Amino acid sequence: MMTIKFMLNGTEQTIKTDPSRRLLDVLRKDFNLKGSKEGCGEGECGACAILLDGHITNSCCLPLASVHKRSIMTIEGYAKTARFDVLSNSFAEAGAVQCGICTPGMILAAESLLNQNPAPTDAQIRIGISGNLCRCTGYNMIVKAIQSAAKRGEGLW
Amino acid sequence: MVKHLIPNTLNEALEALSKHPYQIIGGGTDAMIQYRNHSDLSPRFKAHVMYIMNLKALQGISSNDAAIIIQSMTPLETLNSHALVPPLLRKVILEMASPALRYVATLAGNIVNASPAGDALVPLYLWDTEVVLQSHQNSRKIRLSECITGPKKTGIRADELLTQIIIPKHDESGHYYQKVGGRRADAIAKISFAGTYKINNNTLTDIRMAFGAVSATIVRQRDIENMIIGLNINDLSTKIEQLQAAYAPYIQPIDDQRSNRVYRKQVALNLIADFINHIIKEASRP
């Protein structure tokens, strides 16, 4: 048991628990944030992705201890931002959401990418989402959606 | 009871290590998977656990006249965009795992994990990289190739942390890298190969080659490299078969769920030829 302190979706949280637990389990169980999904549990699929200090990482291979004094944003927090509105409208319009199990992670991957590179090429987008597996879409519509969000959201990133 | 420690300083970490051993967690992308339990259950760590990913003292990149010094917990992503990091290493990192993992994964983790398929090891072997192993009272610097003693085995003592990776500055005319994975991103290597070379007045003054995933550890043979150092570029193409034959005994890959030994061996030999042809082509450029 240890006390871990971190920012979660803009609010400071303190939690006393086993710090070796996967951040994914803590988010889903202790904070009831179910938007991060377990697709593989081994870092491969990106369904569990969250933002750690604004950058995408996978919460299934991150121990809670590693986020001590750092800042986490999950899809639930990100969904309240203006950037999400732009991304989600572009996703919906492009047809980038099918079963949706990869989508929260995919949106956070897009945010992380645009944050670093507000005007990515298609090839850069593909690399940016290469750790997020999607079995439904074949990715083209996702690439298109991120491209269109980059254009529409000019100035936001 | 398993004890957990998130040290605030390097000293605190080393002091704790001097008392009893800990399972070190850096980025955790190897350790958390290796000790993974079922969903929603804590990992099956057998020892006390120390989390050092956020240790300030282990972050950063600097250089001196002789070398580039990488603090061991600097995330791969940071290395990727840093001007001091050799372009070949950046190229290698860009093909490791995915953006999400690169943000937390570290060079130290890749080294200590000591997988025969560890991607970053391949270029690091080329440069005769050294690592600094620090304990509470002591610090020693050893060659990476001596630090890694076998698959998943290193010579790091239980009271030591790997704190720095020292890459000697290296003058090259060019480099070559091929990672052959099951797909084009986010894949573990079936085999990988890196090479650098230096040409002066049409003479090959240095060449280095290293192979990943073809043996228990990374393969690099200075004696074979020496066979062709000093040759005129125009004579290189006649040496390809001889080089392949010389490397062949060291290339001892395995059959597994990712590929088979025949393929791995053949591709390793092809890559040697391709590298030499690449040098010849580059050298003939006006």
Added chain:
Amino acid sequence: MHKDISQSIHKLDAHARMQGKAQYVGDIDIKGMLHAITLRSPIAKGIIKAIHYPPLPSGYTIIDYRDIPGKNFVKMIFEDWKIFAEDTVEHIGEPIALIVGEDKRVLYDIHDKIICDIQPLEPLFSYQKSVIDYQFTKGNPDPVFKQAKKIIKETYETGYQEQAYIEPQGFIGYPETAEKVTLIGSVQCLYYVKNAVVSALDTHPDNVRVIQAAVGGAFGGKEEYPSLIACQLAIAIRKTQKPIKLIFEREEDMSVTTKRHPSKTTMEAAIDADNNIVGIRAKVALDGGAYIGLSGVVLSRALIAVTNAYTIKHLAVSGDVFKTNTVPNGAFRGFGAPQMIFAIEMFMHHLAKQLNQDPYSFRMQYLAKQGDQTSTSGLFRDPIIMPKMIQKATEMAQFHDKVKAYKTMPNRGIGMSYFLHGCGFTGSGESTHINAQVKLRKDDHDHVYILVAAVDMGQGAKTTLIKIVSHTLEIPIEQVHFDYPDTDDVPDSGPTVASRTAMIVGGLVNQAALEMKSLWQSKTPLEVIKRYKQPEWIVWDEKTFQGDAYPAYSWGVNIVEVEVSPITYQVNIIGIWSVYDVGKALDETIVLGQADGGTAQGVAYGYLEVMVHEQGQLKQKNMTDYIIPTAVDMAPTQTHLYDNPFALGPYGAKGAGELTLVGGAPAVAMAIEMAIKKPIKKIPATPEYIMELMHDDDH
């Protein structure tokens, strides 16, 4: 309101899914719930002597075959697939018992202490024991083969394919009353699950309720398998009278759930003096795994696809499902067709080459036309627009120029496949087995509710069905509702499979809407029910495979361009072009999305996705080892849709879901073949196989 129905709207569930608000089964918790984990066979074949359980802490329960109130079979087509192993085990991973209790740590602890005393028997992995065999002919194949100038024979092999939906399988359930069990799950077929559980519990249908959760991908993988775990869970709920959650982790899911059948197909062509194909003989072998499940139905779709988009006068077709001591194989988007279409497309291509003819013109000669006889001597009644589609595809891809250029340019290749997919159930399935029923309900605020058992698993059923009703009733989209179906509420409109949802269920929903429109009285509640009636002209003989196997066909063309590295033998996809006839797109973006995703799966089946077993143990058990494409692996695709409305489909729609997968593999295989100038007879065409071919000078 009179705009074209194909015009796209935002998918109606997209926003909830993006916000992370959609509830997948893993996201649902019930207060006081227990967890279940599964004890499985460690060996491929054996006789169970005894299972020694440790003393159980209080609150922990073992559920095994002795707890089954009904018969120990998952009710499907045959009574062969056991709910829990009883006296024998037939494959590694076969379920023996559930361990149920509150704390997962304790569950795994109990699990690890169980000793299975199983006497090993020699397992069977080769194609020896046929459990189903079908055959049929068309025309008069025997004399044709006797008189042939020559007979050309080739054999084609395909491997496993794993659905690899990103959401693993699972259920949560609770006792609604002492008798009644409610199950919420990630499923494609609510009534398959319900019927199986009713049989397992030996209870009245009213005592079983199945509700769909958000489904995170299915692709056939959640067609029959969920019935198995639902039966197990329902038995456990009945016994414990507690809510229980059973969620697979990735490794478990990959190791034990159904996959696409590996296959081996031998094709023979009778060739006359003018180098024409006069007849084809085909023999198909499917690896069924340990239990038959749906394998027979998969086999019939494979056999019927024997001539694909071509017409050949004389046919002799036969096939077997072989039992092996491996994980049972089952439904996967395409359902037998991908295996056969790979074989026939490659065969046509190879025939042309062996007869020294240009493959393109050679294959064009045999293209099916309206009025031709199908492989089962039925009729292609509707217009076939393949020539126009092929022309469009070749223009988009600059196919002919590239074929010319790549004759001399090394390592580059381009391949084209033609294909069709029969829409809806094979044969008389719709009328004799399913007999679908749909309901529309209007409330006193004039809001209309679609009550069907169709599942939106990402393919857009929710959006397209709502669009149909909104268009037909001429009311706003917001006034039409389609919630996750619940068997207490919706009639059995059949399973969400076989590309039948838009055409069959959508067609019935449209008929119901039309009737509702004619009876419409504002502010008055109204309910309309419609039942499927097979058009009289569809005649099918299940025993002889004669007649119309499907009411309609969707058609497609795929072109794939590749580069193959002579150093690493890796394949790089450079471009994918497709043209489809799905009748009429009920939403253009949704169909294009099906096209992108289906083609990616089909192409990856051809060159990328490797799964093999060693002594019955699958070697690829997780997402690291079972490779599916990332965004970097897939090239941009260009897709064109042609309207070719089908009179009986809603707004002319036919099936679209499976069609887009079935042609990918032969297209990429032909492209690789051109690049390496060696014939490809096996998929996936991995770098390891390509290397073998390139170093083999006999070909």
